[in-house]
Amino acid sequence: MVRSDSAFHGRVAPPLSSAPLARDSYSEPEAASPGLVLALVLAQYGAYLALLTPVVVSLSLRVTQLAPHDKASTLSLVLGIGSLFALLSNPLTGALSDRTTSRFGKRRPWLLGGMVAGTAGLGLIGAAGNVTLLTVGWSLTQFGIHATLASLSAAIADFVPDRQRGRVSGALGLTPNLAMLTGAYGATQLIHNNLLLFGLPALGGLAAVIVLVVVLRRDTPAVPGELPPFGLAEFGRSFWFDPRRNPDFAWNFLGRFLVFIGMSCVTSYQFFFVTDQLGRSPEDAVGVVATSTLVLTAVGVVCSLSGGWISDRIRRRKPFVAAASLVVALSLGLLYTAHSEAAFYLAIGVYACGFGLYMAVDVALAVSVLPDPRRAAKDMGVLNVANALPQSLVPMIAPLLLTLHADGGSEFGKLYLFGALCGIGGALAVARIRTIR
Secondary structure, eight states: OOOOTTTBOSOOOOOSBOOOGGGTTOOOBOOOOHHHHHHHHHHHHHHHHHHHHIIIIIHHHHHHHHOTTSHHHHHHHHHHHHHHHHHHHHHHHHHHHHTOOOTTOSSHHHHHHHHHHHHHHHHHHHHOSSHHHHHHHHHHHHHHHHHHHHHHHHHHHHHSOHHHHHHHHHHHHHHHHHHHHHHHHHHHHHTTOHHHHHHHHHHHHHHHHHHHHHHOTTOOOOOTTSSOOOSHHHHHHTTOOOTTTOHHHHHHHHHHHHHHHHHHHHHTTHHHIIIIISOOOHHHHHHHHHHHHHHHHHHHHHHHHHHHHHHHHHTOOHHHHHHHHHHHHHHHHHHHTOOSHHHHHHHHHHHHHHHHHHHHHHHHHHHHTOSOGGGHHHHHHHHHHHHHHHHHHHHHHHHHHHTOOTTSOOTTHHHHHHHHHHHHHHHHHHHTOOSBO
């Protein structure tokens, strides 16, 4: 827990939940200034710009260039291995951030260091001449940028009070959509220059994180000895929490895990859906994906901002997160039946509504059920495993599901049906949370 006279005061805002035991001595941070909120939003936008542009379009283009006859399974392999590094990065770097005693603070070194590593990885992808180097570059990208995201999530717990988290989460919820839109349209202009295709999003993300590092002057070092020393045993515990002592955190983890499986079914194979299912060329598919991303962003912005604002006004989190999970499931059902560009855009618009609403409110819900604010980065890192693990599991499962279309249906139909069922399961998990309204 950060302790700074300028960052904290003794008054505790009326909570949305019953306070867990670990929060007994916790003091709410002061109201986050507009400059800090803007810097948080900018940094998350930059990190997602670097991370999601490859996921949406550019990594598929590189795989098509390097392995044109085995592109689906190659992309699954690259995504799966890279996601394992994201899975490792979140809790590991989060636990180390909680213990960092650098004079620059405990969040800023990991914010900047992670983004530098991610930038190097994206540069390697752009220059890679074979699938092996591409996989190494994507693994480094995933590890580095997820280290940045873990510390950024912890900074929200450190510096944003509960009464602002719905609105701040709503603004942060815009960033994935905006990043995907920028990246997809940028890719249409840079499709023939691999170094710029990956390098410009990386440098943009790095510049945005530097802005946050400069603004985040209140970041203080960890108190030596406040947490157990980080060794092998603590490394193992950095991937674990006790679901019996923290059931609401466990239900939120499960809900997020299931919903992100559904989301990964949409985002990971959009490009190949357009080329293989809708019959577009790779060059035309980039434009179709860019247009779908515009639809996603326009709808997502409205749902994210309005959802976060209303959630703060009525002081409810669960109904929004559960409803968003069901809307994601509905969008996958629509993709299951989509055989035209118009149907594809409709499904993406519905998905955008669920995605924007989920990203707006789930962060606020998650911060409210953290087991121990002193370990905010570690616990948010554990929770972010629920984001990263589906990125490994879906590429493993997808090749099997993509072969199950002997009935003449869509090649991607079974994949989308599986994702829809996971979205429904995510809504049921959120409904089991008890201490948050």
